[in-house]
Amino acid sequence: MAIKYVPYYPDPVEGQAILDNFKRMLKYKGAGDVKRRLERGMPLYELKKVETVGKNPNGNMLIRGECISACAYLKEQGIEVDLIYIDPPFASGADYAKKVYIRRNPKVAEVIAQAGKELDIEELKTFEEKMYGDIWRKEDYLNWMYENLMAIKSVMSETASIFVHLDWHIGHYVKILMDEIFGEDKLINEIIWYYPDNFQGNVKGFATNHNNIFWYSKNETYISNKVIIPLDKPVKRDKRIWSKELGKLVSARNDDGTLIYEEFTEKKADDVWTIGQTSVTKSTSNEYMDYPTQKPEELLRRIIEASTNEGMLVADFFGGSGVTAAVANKLGRRFIHCDIGINSIQTTRDRLIADKAEFDIYEIKDGVSLYRNPTQTMEKIKKLIPGLKNEKSLGDFWAGAISDSKLGLVPVYIPNLMDSSSKLLDKAMMFRIMHEAIPDLPSNVKKAIIYYVDVDNLEEIQKFIDDEEDVIIEIELRDLKDILDDAVFEDYAEFKVSKVQESLIPEYIVEITNFQSDRVSRKIDEYNQKGYANTLITSDDEDIEDDDYEDYNEDGENVVPSKKKFTPILISETGLELIEYISLDCTNQDGVWHSDSEIKIDKLGYVIVNGTKTKNFWDGTIKCEKKPLRLKIRNICGDETIWNLSV
Template sequence: MAIKYIPYFKDTIDGQAILDNFIRTKRILKYADNDKVKEKIERGLPLYETEVTEIVGDVSDNLVIRGECLSACAYLKEKDIKVDLVYIDPPFASGADYAKKVYIRRNPKKATALKEAKRILEDEELQSFEEKMYGDIWNKEAYLNWMYENLMAIKSVMSEKASIYVHLDHHIGHYVKILLDEIFGENNFRNEIVWCYTGGTDNKTSFGKKHDTIFFYTKTDEYTFNGDFEPFSEGTLKRFNKQDENGRYKENKLANGKIYKTYMKEEGKLVPDYWMFPIVNRTYEEHVDYATQKPEALLERIIKASSNKNNIVADFFGGSGVTAKVSNDLERKFIHVDVGVNSIETTRDRLLSANASFKILDIKDSVNLFRNPVQTMEKLKKLIPGLVSEDDLDEFWEGVINDSDLGKIPVYVPNLMDSSTKLLDITMINKIVNQEIIKLDDEIKKVIIYYIDRIDKKEIDSFIKENLKMDIEIELRDLKEVLSETINNDEVEYHLDSNKICIDTFISDRLIRKIKEYNEKMKLQSLNNGKKHHLIKISTNGLELIEMISLDCTSSDGVWHSDEEIKIDELGYVIKKGEKTDEFWDGTISFNKKPLRIKIRNISGDESITIINSQNK
């Protein structure tokens, strides 16, 4: 539950659009009281409790925040932290689910593994399966309402001289441009930057879609701008073939016969608003295997142009951490925000390799129950006892539970990917009571409403009492309880050998289950298409399921200090404290100082912490 709500802006801005100014929102928000949407913005940004989970390097102001953009903005606002430059590359409403390939590591206990690791393995030889990272499947109107709130929140933490770059594409960019005009003002629109890239296209019915669009706005007309210059072309240089005390110039003969001189700028010409940078693929050193990873060169140009050293650069949809990494390289401070655990881990490891110092903060907003919102949603649906799909119901309901006494009980589950459904407030209960329940068949006697976060129960109950005109029971259930009961930590067995911890076994029920599901799917595919599909085999000691081991030799509880750390890459080689080595992992981790806790990250990114028992010899 949010601790409190923080206003988006201190004072209402003259001419500021409020959500229900938009005709489109009137269309989507059909339920009884349209003003409630406006209320949501007026209620303010939800501020949640936070927890520092890890400190990397020296004490610094840099932040890596696990949480939603809205709640991160509330945190920054509460702490009075203003940012000088924002780059965001939010989901594009592309209609896609983004997945990551998860590679099974080589098992260090297999005799042949060492030899095998010495040669370069082809991609197909690696055993892998896929994990969903985030979903980008939106209804356009819901997306725009969500985007509006996020942009309002971001604006409220931007310093007066700040700039914002919003990276989108053809799916939704044109609509968001209108929102940006509303929020930042048409006068503060600076550029529509077109990022062009190459690559094939299967499309035969229209031209290849090979660019993204980045809208550049500033908060006011006083802002930092150090645009990049590029050298003049050879042709231009040839034309500027004369020189005097003012520099090189070319002569133009005007219509009246006069000679006019055009001088050349020493620094070259300001780069135009179309940029060519290649997409980061697996062949690039900077590739970190995060879907939709953007090139460092793109961010370098933006950060250099619109910030100065020591300015704060924020990315509220940070993904692979490219903005934080480049900001750190360019001696800016950074704030990386993302709702998914994979993003936080990828960014942490990337920044560690870049020798950055930062704090990792977890926002207790209940959105991150299991890795990321997409995977949490998938898991939740499977975990609600008795829940089955029901075609006859409106899509608002997730399904029904069949009860021997009450018959069909429709069940509503909020969508973690759409923060507007997260909170059971008067707006939501109004929609349920006045719009959804009245559409149900007469024989329905009860509905179940799951919530993630809710306002005071008394307020909800009294609203239901006053407004529900049908004889139907509404049961409210906390969704968090469903999941917290079922997530088991991974288990590790180890022994100490002088200055080493030797891992004997690693058991991850959640991964074993996932791999079983994958194998079942492959068997079915083989039956259907007659092709042989490789099944994933895991050894009994399970060591090939480990991606990272970290030892905390400083404290046995609270904030994590990674005093010793190894990461195992896809081929089984060790990365020590961010530095690649040519050593193959031997199943151990060394230490100089007695370790108090061990943290193991499995290949899907779940981390489990175990207290070290020094008797364990």
């Protein structure tokens, strides 16, 4: 439950077109709910520090949680941001997945090293894991984005700017919202980021090779530094001088009237950028982070240099691969990175470690951070609710229904964890459920179950339901956290801790002898099952003799192996190839994590030691100079587990 509610920025600005969302000039479903949430304020939750890196005198932060909750904390603490760059979901309708690589088992890596063989990337065993689905109803997206932009404006300094990075799917609608929130006169530029190295083949029409970035200021006064870029080829132009007599620029000439030319090798940047390209998302790039929505550092460098000075605070509330924080750090700016996904926090953390940055990592304790990302949490929730099945006849609002022997079909509502507006069950949400969702249910429905993650005031909500005479079906409220609390499965590890005294300074060695991860194993099992299923031919196929059939699939169809080949992912008995990262805390026995020694195993099996890349294969151990107190292991999917050590 939220500690309190922090006020948003005062009423939105009304532009010349009076684009006031509250007056419904821009009409879309649910806009009235936004007004009620804005009047209530931003939910403020406990913010827990989970790790500290270096002394961090500048207060740099990585925050796992939602934009609105992060802004509530910043505003409560009086922290103002000088530049915001956000690359939020594009409402593109696409699913984004992370490719998960099985690491080399130390024993196998040792053999490869002895043979002097280089690993081929094609040899690696991989499977994909869905990170998030960028699938929205337009109205839901606009409501969500409106509230996020209002929250962001609440923490902007008086001279701050905001850059919002989108594309053709929804950008034009968001620009209207920004006109309303910041004012039409606060639009500085619409920047076109053009990437000519992205080739599209079979398209009807012209290939889509650009994104849109909207640059708005909070006030008339803002930071705008001149950005000079080199020209591909020098350009000659006749020299211009100011003529007081004529009151205009005129061409300069010699005494004989010949034009005087000057050569230009650079110019001031305009609003069409071809920097960075998209090659950073390819494995050949030095910047490649294997993150699906990664943007090039050069793009953020131009934005940060153009709109901030050294020492200013830069924030990205949809931080992704951490490019904003990384570039801000390199340019001498302070930074805040925020994202709801743990993979984003881990990717950014490791990236900043390599850059020798100092920062603290926090988690917003809002009850939805059990799994690596909201998509996985939503999928897990549906499996944990006994008897829940999809029911298309109920519409998109309902997650499904339970069949009850006495009551019949019981619709079930689960808040969408991708949409912060539905996470909190308050009177506004309950009003919507009772007056929009329930009236659309079939007439024979007698009961509905409403799950919530957070609730404004449970007693008041229940009274609100009881006092509503128009709703004649039973409504049962259930806390979603009761289900999630029973679903935590930590990884298992066996290890040996030893002390070696080979010199004046002793060295401690922790050897991992066994590692098992139920979550990763389930993912691998799913991958193998799908792979085997794709190699089977069903009885619908022609030219198959009866004697060829060997089995039945789950639909009862005869199946026979096809000519397709499938190589399953097999894990060794020790399971060490499921480990991505190991850290030792020699400072704290509990509480905030301090990584005194860490290694990360890259996808080829090479070890990155304390942020420095090596060409050594992992040997199953990690070393440190001080006595280790705690051990942290991250599996290849991103789950982290901590063990206390005793020597």
